[in-house]
Each structure stands twice: as C-alpha cells, then as structure tokens.
Amino acid sequence: MVVCFYHEDEEMNTSNDPYDLSNSIEIFHSKDMIPFKIEAEFSPAGDQENAIEKIVSQLENSQERCILLGVTGSGKTFAMAHIIERLQIPTLILSHNKTLARQLWQEMSSLFPNNAVEYFVSHYDYYQPEAYVPTRDLYIDKELQMNERIEQERFSTVASLVTRSDVVVVGTVSTIYGLNPPETFLQHHVRIFVGQETEPMEIVKELIDLHYGRVTGSDFQRGDIRLRGEILDIWMPSRDDPLRVKFGFEGIEQIQICESVSFEPLDEIEEAWIHPKEFYITSEDSFERALEEIENDRDEREKWFKSEGKDLEAHRIVTRTDFDLELLRELGTCKGIENYSRHFDGRKIGERPYCLFDFMAACAQSFHGDPEKYLVIMDESHVTLPQLGGMHGGDRSRKSNLIEHGFRLPSAYDNRPLRVDEFQSLIPRMVYVSATPGERELRHLAEVTEQSIPEGLQHVAGGGGAIESNLPKKRSSMLETMEGIDGIVRMEIRPTGLLDPEIEVRSTEGQVQDLLDEINFCI
Known part of the structure; x- marks a missing residue:
C-alpha cells in the first residue's frame, strides 16, 4: 500500500452523501444505461423457470433474504x-474460494458478453x-507474494462500479476487507x-499527481505514462491495453486503445476516465493529521505500558512506531501501513472500514x-456464510497478541474485515444459494418473513449469524426443519431430466466380502 497525495483545493465539489457520485460522474448519465442481457442457446427448463419467477417475485416484494x-x-x-x-441491478456473487469464484466468473462472462x-x-x-x-x-x-493479474482485475472492478450501471462482480471474502471510500477514489x-x-x-502533471510513473524507454508497464513529442501513452492498472493520446495545435485530436506490445490501434474512443494508480489516496493535510494521531497514540500506549510495569513493551512500541513514522514521512509508505488505516481514513475507534x-x-x-438497489447472491451459502462470520474473530485474535506485546498500536484492530452483523446490515437484499442450506440461512429466512422459528433452529444465531442464541440445541432432522419453513424456492428437477441414482444402505458387517461379491458379479 502506498499513500497518494492530492491538494485539498483540488478536490471536486461533491454532495455530502457518500454514495452520491452524480457530480463526479455526470458525463456518464448522458449515455443510455446498458441493460443486462443474456446471450445463450438455451432457455430455462425443468424447475428453473418456476424458481426464477418465485425468487424475482420475493425480491420485488421487498423480501430481504431468499x-x-x-x-x-x-x-x-x-x-x-x-x-x-x-x-x-448491479449484483455481487459471493463464493467461498477462488477456484469456484473463477468458474462462476467464466460462466457469467459467457452469459453476459456485453456487460461488465x-x-x-x-490479490495474494x-x-x-x-x-x-x-x-x-x-x-x-x-x-x-502479490498476483499482478488479480490486482489488475480488482482495479477493473472498482473502475466499473464507479462508471457503469451494468456490473456483475464475482468475489470471495476479500470483499469484506478495507478499501478507500468510493467518493475518494x-x-x-x-x-x-x-x-x-x-x-x-x-495531462502528465495530473497523472503524476495520481501516482503514475513516468518512463521514457521501452520498459512500459501498467501504471506508467510515456510522453514522446505529441504522443502520450497511458497504461491504467485496470486494463490490458494502454491508451495512446495524440495532441495537435488545439489540444487532443485522437484517443486510441492499443495493443500492449506492438501498439497497433485496436479501437478509437472519444473520451477516457483515468483512475488513480493506487487504491489508497489521501490529501497532504489528512496525511499530516494522521501522523499526528499516530504519534499521540504512541505516547498514550507508551504511558500505559509503563504504568503496568511493562518497560520492554513500552520500548518496543516506541521504536517500532517511530521507525514507521520516519518511513511514512520520507517515502509515503511503510511495512504494515494498513494497520494505520483508521487514521488515514479519518474513522472513529471501532468504526467499520470501507x-x-x-x-x-x-x-x-x-x-x-x-x-440499496443492488443484489448479493451467496453461492454455496452453507460454507460461505460461516466463513464470512469467522474472518473477524481470527483477525482480532491474531492482532490482540501483537497489540498486547507492543508490536502494534491499538488502531491495528480497526484494520479488519467486517463483522458478520456489519456484513448483514450492509446488504439490502440477498439470495442464499445452496444444495444444502445451512441452519443460519434457514433461520434468517424465517425471521425476515415473520414465521415462527422451528425448534430445531432455536439454538442457531439469528440475523444470518449476527445475533447469538444461548438456547440449547435440540435434535431435529434438517428435512423436518425445512418443511416447517415456507418460502424456500426449490430446483429439484434438472433441465436434462436426469435423476439421482438410487441409494442402498448396507450393513458394515461383512462389507469386504460384499464388495468382492459385487465386483465378481460385474465382471
């Protein structure tokens, strides 16, 4: 993470609403919004059509969880x-690992070829x-070890969300970790x-202010700009292909999208929106204010350690923090700078990260x-939801040792993933998708639709894992539990019409001989 600077007097006029970017992206409203349109050879079949109708009906009737x-x-x-x-509407699809997320991304890309x-x-x-x-x-x-390609795709995601209406994002638990506020970006x-x-x-000066690096030779990479006479090459971190801007006597005459090696023109565009090279940006005034806050936290922490008789920890926190402060003043970054994110963001203690x-x-x-007009689809929710809920606890447990022994300031606690209650409160509408829905999802559906909670779910945390329950667990089959909840949309008939094979349960006694008999029978 590198901190980029801008001057306070260069800020754009925006409304006080942190989600209202209309002043910043007024140019995009003049264009027609691109609709989501599926391109596929087949239509829904089996239970798909009925399931789609039911889910859409529930969401349009303001049902928050399906x-x-x-x-x-x-x-x-x-x-x-x-x-x-x-x-x-814009949609985020959550998966519990990168492999499945990539598979979902490939399928969605083929179904929505004209959308983002x-x-x-x-990106690690x-x-x-x-x-x-x-x-x-x-x-x-x-x-x-950072993956440059994934870093590019993360930039592309953010750039699309602030400039397009037709965005489908496929992501993992990385979505609950900190970023700059959208209006700052x-x-x-x-x-x-x-x-x-x-x-x-x-233009070069403006791009350098956005932390782009200027090069002169052939070593041209993402995040670089290159000026040769009246031709300016720009390679944004979020794109595979750089831009070539040609200037004339009266200003910009042509903007081309070029191939990254040969620079052969691939397309010509009328305008371009060039985002910062770095995710994390702050003003010089905010930067200095953050350094002062870090120094104050250091002094308070040193005083506390000494009052507790922990001289080693007091020495450790002072030397480590002073070293980080020196690097921040000289280079604009330091190892572990993310642990000071609360100070740079201007957040209060305990306030969730953007x-x-x-x-x-x-x-x-x-x-x-x-x-609130966006949708979240949680794929394999019986795995993804518990994973999301566990990220905050693991992060806090690790950092508590660092903070208690003087390796980090308490502000490191606020560089964290979202808690499950924060996660649930941020999402206006969500569809849990699974072949085997978990107890948290089932109870959450019962709660939002104002149904009575089945006995088999009384012990489960409410609010999708956000509200703990102290009731003892009662033995109950999941089939009986699901039968007691209305509104579960089912897809049990495959479009192909294929059925599950019959399952026969046999005794474990004599299982080896039984296996040999079956093999001999087949041979």
Missing part, C-alpha cells in the same frame, strides 16, 4: 443469471500475516476527451437512484 435450494446439476448458475437479467462481469478476490498468491506467539516469544514478520481522476484544449505536460459493498451502494445510488 433461499434458492438447487440440487447438483439443476442449473443454479443459469438461474442466477436470469434473476440478474430480470432485476436489472468483474472478478474481485484476494501467498500471504503470511504478521503474528506473535507469546508462549515461544516468536515474532513472525509479514510475507506476501472517484474524485481524484483525470478525464480526457477529443477536442479538449490542453497541453501534453498538463469495503466493496460501499462501491456497490455507490453504483446503485448513482445509476439507479437508491443505494
């Missing part, structure tokens, strides 16, 4: 796509978080268009007039 139960092979992904097409289908997962191929093991007095430094950009009266160096859901809300507000 459950789509689909057996394996019933075409749940195809049904999701048709729900998106019917609702015509984006991929937002962790390898990540060893900073940790401390008190029992062994062992400090483990942070190690990571969008306020600091450069817009260029054919006929613009400007000089090449003026994340991708804020960008979804901003997209909904700007293009659909309502920050």
Whole structure:
C-alpha cells in the first residue's frame, strides 16, 4: 500500500452523501444505461423457470433474504443469471474460494458478453500475516507474494462500479476487507476527451499527481505514462491495453486503445476516465493529521505500558512506531501501513472500514437512484456464510497478541474485515444459494418473513449469524426443519431430466466380502 497525495483545493465539489457520485460522474448519465442481457442457446427448463419467477417475485416484494435450494446439476448458475437479467441491478456473487469464484466468473462472462462481469478476490498468491506467539516469544514478520493479474482485475472492478450501471462482480471474502471510500477514489481522476484544449505536460502533471510513473524507454508497464513529442501513452492498472493520446495545435485530436506490445490501434474512443494508480489516496493535510494521531497514540500506549510495569513493551512500541513514522514521512509508505488505516481514513475507534459493498451502494445510488438497489447472491451459502462470520474473530485474535506485546498500536484492530452483523446490515437484499442450506440461512429466512422459528433452529444465531442464541440445541432432522419453513424456492428437477441414482444402505458387517461379491458379479 502506498499513500497518494492530492491538494485539498483540488478536490471536486461533491454532495455530502457518500454514495452520491452524480457530480463526479455526470458525463456518464448522458449515455443510455446498458441493460443486462443474456446471450445463450438455451432457455430455462425443468424447475428453473418456476424458481426464477418465485425468487424475482420475493425480491420485488421487498423480501430481504431468499433461499434458492438447487440440487447438483439443476442449473443454479443459469438461474442466477436470469434473476440478474430480470432485476436489472448491479449484483455481487459471493463464493467461498477462488477456484469456484473463477468458474462462476467464466460462466457469467459467457452469459453476459456485453456487460461488465468483474472478478474481485484476494490479490495474494501467498500471504503470511504478521503474528506473535507469546508462549515461544516468536515474532513472525509479514510475507506476501502479490498476483499482478488479480490486482489488475480488482482495479477493473472498482473502475466499473464507479462508471457503469451494468456490473456483475464475482468475489470471495476479500470483499469484506478495507478499501478507500468510493467518493475518494472517484474524485481524484483525470478525464480526457477529443477536442479538449490542453497541453501534453498538463495531462502528465495530473497523472503524476495520481501516482503514475513516468518512463521514457521501452520498459512500459501498467501504471506508467510515456510522453514522446505529441504522443502520450497511458497504461491504467485496470486494463490490458494502454491508451495512446495524440495532441495537435488545439489540444487532443485522437484517443486510441492499443495493443500492449506492438501498439497497433485496436479501437478509437472519444473520451477516457483515468483512475488513480493506487487504491489508497489521501490529501497532504489528512496525511499530516494522521501522523499526528499516530504519534499521540504512541505516547498514550507508551504511558500505559509503563504504568503496568511493562518497560520492554513500552520500548518496543516506541521504536517500532517511530521507525514507521520516519518511513511514512520520507517515502509515503511503510511495512504494515494498513494497520494505520483508521487514521488515514479519518474513522472513529471501532468504526467499520470501507469495503466493496460501499462501491456497490455507490453504483446503485448513482445509476439507479437508491443505494440499496443492488443484489448479493451467496453461492454455496452453507460454507460461505460461516466463513464470512469467522474472518473477524481470527483477525482480532491474531492482532490482540501483537497489540498486547507492543508490536502494534491499538488502531491495528480497526484494520479488519467486517463483522458478520456489519456484513448483514450492509446488504439490502440477498439470495442464499445452496444444495444444502445451512441452519443460519434457514433461520434468517424465517425471521425476515415473520414465521415462527422451528425448534430445531432455536439454538442457531439469528440475523444470518449476527445475533447469538444461548438456547440449547435440540435434535431435529434438517428435512423436518425445512418443511416447517415456507418460502424456500426449490430446483429439484434438472433441465436434462436426469435423476439421482438410487441409494442402498448396507450393513458394515461383512462389507469386504460384499464388495468382492459385487465386483465378481460385474465382471
């Protein structure tokens, strides 16, 4: 993470609503919004058509949570796509791992070839978080290996959400981790268009302010700009193909999208919106204020450690924080800068970080007039929901050791994923999709539809895992529990018409001989 600076007097005039980006993206409202449109050889079949109708009806009737139960092979992904097409609103599809997320992204990309289908997962191929093991007095430094391609796709996701209405994002738990506020990301950009009266160096200066690096030779990479005479090459981090801007006597004459190696023109456009090179941006005034807050926190923490007789921890927090502050002043970054994100964001203690859901809300507000007009689809919800709920606890447990032993300031607690209650409160409408819905989803559906909670779910945390229950667990079959809840939408007949094979349960006694008999029978 590198902190980019801008001047306070360069800020754009925006409304006080953090989700209202209309002033910043006024140019995009002049164009017709692109509708979601599926291109497929087949139409819904089997139980798909009925399931799609029921889910859409529930969502249009303001039902906040729905459950789509689909057996394996019933075409749940195809049904999701048709729900998106019917609702015509930005959609986030959550999966519990990168492999399944990539598969979903490929399928959605083929179904929506003319829409922005984006991929937002962790950009680390390898990540060893900073940790401390008190029992062994062992400090483990942070190690990571970043995937440049995924970093590009994350940029593309954010750029699409602030400039397009037709966005489908496929993501993982990375969506609940911190980002800059959407209005901050969008306020600091450069817009260029054919006929613009400007000089090449003026555009170069603006792009350098957005942290783009200027190069002169052939070593041209994402995040670089290159000026050769009256030709300016720009390679945004979110794009595969760089831009070539040609200037004339009266300003910009031509903007081309070029091939990244040969620079052969691929397309010609009339205007371009160029976003910052870095995700994390702050003003110089905010930066200095953040450094002062960090110094104050350091002094308070040192005083507390000494009052507790922990001189080693007091020395450790002072030396480590001073080292980080020196790097921040000299380079604008330091190792573990994310642990100071609360100070740079201007958030209060305990306040949740900004994340991708804020960008979804901003997209909904700007293009659909309502920050709640977007949809979340949780695929394999019986796995994904518990995973989301566990991220905050694991993160806090690790950081508590670092903070208690003087390796980090308490503000590190606020660089965190969302808690499950924050996650649920941010999402206006969500569809749980699974072949085997979990207890949390079933209870959540019963709660939002004001049904009585079945006895088999009384012990389960309410609100989709947000409200703990102290009641003892009562033995009950999941089939009986689901039969006691109305509104579960089912897809049990496959479009192919294939049925599940018959299952025969046999005794374990004599199982080896039984297996040999079956083999001999087949041979």
